[in-house]
Amino acid sequence: ILKATNHFHPPISLGEGGFGLVYKGKLEGGQDIAVKRLSKESRQGLEELKNEVILISKLQHRNLVKLLGCCIQGDESMLIYQYLPNKSLDLILFDETKSRSLDWQKRFHIINGIARGLLYLHQDSPLRIIHRDLKASNILLDSEMNPKISDFGLARSFGGNETEAQTRRVVGTFGYMSPEYAVDGLFSVKSDVFSFGVLALEIVSGKKNRGFAHTDHRLNLLGHAWTLYQEGRLAELVDTFLNGEFEYAEVEKSIKVGLLCVQQNPEDRPKMSTVVWMLGKEGEIPEAKHPGFFTERQLVSGEAVASTNDVTITIPHPR
Template identity: 60%
Template structure:
């Protein structure tokens, strides 16, 4: 006991007891934190699953609405997917007729015995729903004996198909560019094909309810029925014009190399005259049974147009005629058709005749104007194979250039 004051005694926690308390506190905090995090993680996982299922349902519902809207807009009979799959033996390779930029084409037979051609949109195709709807809407409104008849379509999810009347003799290129099959086309048949295509184009440009520019006229898009009657097909790239409009412009040049008009290939400008240019190439191909995209003069690598122009200037145009025709034609008539073909492929669109004039030229003996130098493509030997219409744009790296050929 102190003399001057009271002694105080303080009771302290032992050091080992204090450490135990801190550790116990930390364990409680860690356990609570872990539990909260697990609960949050479970919540996030369930929320993600919920949102994913909801999005899937919304997408499916939206797709159904789009399909229903498409059904209403297209005004065409719609075939059930199971019906088409059954008709084509589940799209068997044995039923495959060919394949283009749009996708594969199958031959099928409906339960009533009607034969059909099924054009199926490939998922990897450069063409999409826009081109699909475009072709459906156009074909549903167009009726002409020289246009392929669209029977209906089928849309189920990502599977989109067009159902056409079946053409027994496939497409024109099957005959023209095969040395054996081309013998089946004598001059009378070829003349009828040339005239039939012209009438079909005239209908598109002038006589239908809408003015239509095809933009992808070529031999593989001309189908032949059992009587070899030509029918223009594939309207995926076609453009509809109203009133007196006859031309347009696009930043997306889509078509087939070798058939494009110069102004369309270089500047994206298209018109009824660009279809006329393609028709002129087709006419020369039908006469010669040669593809435009070939090399016919090694010194300057002329394609068919350049070759035809060279022979015309030299007075040797009959050398262009397919040898298998022999004496089945009248020389003056064939020369007249070659003349018309050269008029159609002139460089300046204003110099080319319209299809109404072409039909008159083909069916009469009226005087023809002298053709000017054509707008044609020079081909290198390494660029002979025909390009697909699935190519969406023209590249600056293509191995072609525009030129003129002066006659001797």
Template identity: 60%
Template sequence: MILAEKLENNVMIDQNIDGQSEDMEVTFFTLATIATATDNFSSNNKLGEGGFGLVYKGTLVDGKEIAVKRLSWSSGQGLKEFKNEVILIAKLQHRNLVRLLGYCIEGDEKILIYEYMPNGSLDSFIFDQTRAKVLGWSMRFNIIRGIARGLLYLHEDSRLRIIHRDLKASNVLLDSKMIPKISDFGMARSVGGDQTEGNTRRVVGTYGYMAPEYAINGIFSVKSDVFSFGILLLEIISGKKNRGWSHPDHSLNLVEHAWKLWKEGRPLELIDTCLEDSGIQSKIKRCLHISFLCLQQHHDDRPNMSSVVMLLHSEGSLPEPKEVGFFVEKKSPSLSKNQPSSVNEITITVLEAR
């Protein structure tokens, strides 16, 4: 998949997707228009910062609010990844995916313009003790099902079969009605026909959400997205981050701790204190069970997203999960306390069922 390099008057006039020229249903914005909308990228309009740059809130002259993703000049996302994101999102239409409104390539600037999500990202709610109280179980469950439907669309129902490769709480945005929308397709890959996996020498994504086979061998598939969904589901239930969290009484991380509680018959000790209501415990336990099915060590043992969606909408029996697989980051012992933690080792851990 390539996007032709030819530019004329700063407007992309041709693109080639899998060898076929198509018109992109997305608007070109001039840099001047975007600068005006964001008050020249004012810090007062800054919404957040990701691995590839800053996101700003903007307002067009007609009053329409937008979110502007301005890629950093020093970011790892070059023109190829930028074009990848433009092409993919322009061709995806689903209520649980963020909508791309336009783009800008001008000089050194590479900018994406999205629909504005007034409630920000999911992580700003579930990991904040005050804001988490807004998310009762009914709302969290609707968010879980919305994310699942968005992934199902990417994997099976869209014009292109898309593997996201970076699903995480900060990449799920919430609109004014708290409807979740999967965002950030810079790392996404499309696979053709009946293909469901691929291989890469360059592993990208976020440690803590990566499936073991992807983190170690670079093998990505729809099942690696399922693994990431399992981590996200665990975080929504517990209100705790998988990456960097540890129990005060032991060194287990979130997945280890959750699996330990599950095998000891104490799974409800994991749930967010905001959700301590006996009337919903069975539903939360079912979602926790589904999370473990998504987190299976071997990707063949994980359900596909069509099965996950069905399980979330039904009350039938669930298969028992096998061993849960995950990896944890460990700082290289060669680094001193005064050195930056830029080097990491990855340890694969398999939790054996008792």
């Protein structure tokens, strides 16, 4: 690994998270790799890294990132993945220049691929996996823009007929967490469904849910999409960089499915098997109910928007 990464030389760093840096490398056989290396200064990450090894080593799906190997010994802890040249979805989707390369066909392909990957995690994999941190930066793209769900450090596996659990330490990302998880620490497959719904709306619009701004109101992206849905103006949600070049039936389907996934009540949200079916079929989509975290910000003039993405919430319990 030292030889493959030129002794972790910084110029080939692919990015950085709370755990440390991710490096690009090349094995002797010519295969490109990505190496996630836990920083020695990091006070977090080792448990998440071990969790990822345990879970992802048992998973195989074309829409999940592939783990090639790992090293947890002494001061070194690292994971070795397949290298994906287009990096993460957020770096393209939310960049005014790069997003122009994402035509509607590619966006709809990405939405469908993420849905199939989640269906595998929730239903078809050897373990029932709840990802708990599904977001644009955790969707990696290969050379053909095929999406790969990555970063299973916060994921949880369920056995038997388990469908829900509660945690006192909520760790995730603002803008993607479901209400029941952020407020009460309850997570289930429906928590991932909520995150998928946010992602679908972000992919259609090219806008982030968190920090979303509009000249006519102060709603977040979910609120904006819901308003357009109620007023029959769904086409207005589509990224303007597409210049009107999209298949309206697929756009309508994607937005409606996204809104079904972000409904306030977890029981109202569809399973991922239903999501995949609705995205792939022609016909009527059920009516959505009010979304969760439908918020309207009251910003003071000149107020800065917080830049941090990660949140840890401790939920106190009486003795």
